[in-house]
Amino acid sequence: MLAISGGTPVRSKAFPAWPIRDQSDEEAVAQAVRSGVWGLGGKCKPEFEAKFAELQAAKHCVVACNGTVTLQMALTALGVGPGDEVIIPAYTFIATAAAVFHTGAVPVIVDIDPETYCIDPQAVEAAITDRTACIVPVHVAGNPCDMDAICEIAARHHLPVLEDAAQAHGAQWNGRGVGAIGDIGSFSFQSSKNLACGEGGALVTNNDFLANLVRAYADCGRFDGEGGPRQVLGWDFRMTEMQAALLLSQLKRLLAQAAQRDTNGLYLAERLQNISGIKPAKRDSRVTRHAYHLFMFSVDESVWGVSTRVFMEALRAEGIPCSAGYVPLYRTAGFVAYGQSCPSAWSGIADQLTKVDYGRMYLPVTEAACRNTVWLAQRLLLGSQADMDDIATAVEKLWHERAALQKVRPSTGGLGYEGL
DSSP states (O other), X not given: OOGGGTOOXXXXXXXXXXXXXXXXXXXXXXXXXXXXXXXXXXXXXXXXXXXXXXXXXXXXXXEESOHHHHHHHHHHHTTOOTTOEEEEESSSOHHHHHHHHHTTOEEEEEOBOTTTOSBOHHHHHHHOXXXXXXXXXXXXXXXXXXXXXXXXXXXXXXXXXXXXXXXXXXXXXXXXXXXXXXXXXXXXXXXXXXXXXXXXXEEEESOHHHHHHHHXXXXXXXXXXXTEEEEOOOOBOOOOHHHHHHHHHHHHHHHHHHHHHHHHHHHHHHHHTTSTTEEEOOOOTTEEEXXXXXXXXXXOHHHHSSOHHHHHXXXXXXXXXXXXXXXXXXXXXXXXXXGOOOTTSOGGGHHHXXXXXXXXXXXXXXXXXXXXXXXXXXXXXXSOHHHHHHHHHHHHHHHHTHHHHTTOOOOSSOOOOTTO
């Protein structure tokens, strides 16, 4: 009998909690506190920047207070401003669009690849106009985008590429760390992320000028580039020494955790793809390491005869934590219906936003992904192979008892993602 109907669940044991921490993390932060240098002049930030740059195969890393402002800094450094257009995917967190709005630019939202959930390169090319100023591919769930295609399109149209790698710590495309494959890349260290310190962000790049400029933006405009020190208009987006100390401690575990997620993700995908109506997100053959911030799979409602919502409620009852994913970006609270200017947008581009008409936008692949996709948080993939077997066994149980599942009525509770 299904657990949602009173039966015994497949699993009663808890999955690994997140964040994983021990006394070494406490001691790292305590040392930063005891140093008496909590901000400017500390040693932890430059040490972390050097190590994270090396991890992502980048020349430079610049840290900041969160992963939304790093996007904003990068866009500004790339010359994006009021009235420009920035191409972003519809399947992403609001921060991707918010950063565009905060520069005064207009988000041009395009559809995604139906198998990888990443931005569709063909949709990107179709959306380019004479006002396009930047392309922002999002490595959603830690799955690298087709950077070969994106970079080829960008080069042909003389456009910069800003990689939104908020969920992709340690991910690799063709053996290269994501983030510095394009012109610049942004990471988040928010508490749910695979590398976390509560809040924080970083930019990586191989471009000396961009590195100096975004460092200035984060540090009140202090610019020390070619031609000597000078002042530019910046913000105070600095990271504290305590955050950097915690990141340094957490970084020691990242590669081992990334290998475990990668192995478990591949194994779980192999198990689930043999179940009718279940389709794990595709991993391109050029992805040499998937960060698996999320493990995503779709449910074919026509095959199962139930809604994805009922499926998720039943899977949760079997002891497998899961959640619904994004709603289409153009229908999130940051966008007012029928293209009215969002509250954070510059008033000077209201007329241009009205022409975009987000409220009437409908991108079919994104709509299907938001309706039929199930998310498993990265912490589940830090378990054993037996834990992955429990996930697959629970899905198999729902399949074999789908006649009973079809009689279940959905609840009115939420199924939101635990990490955003």
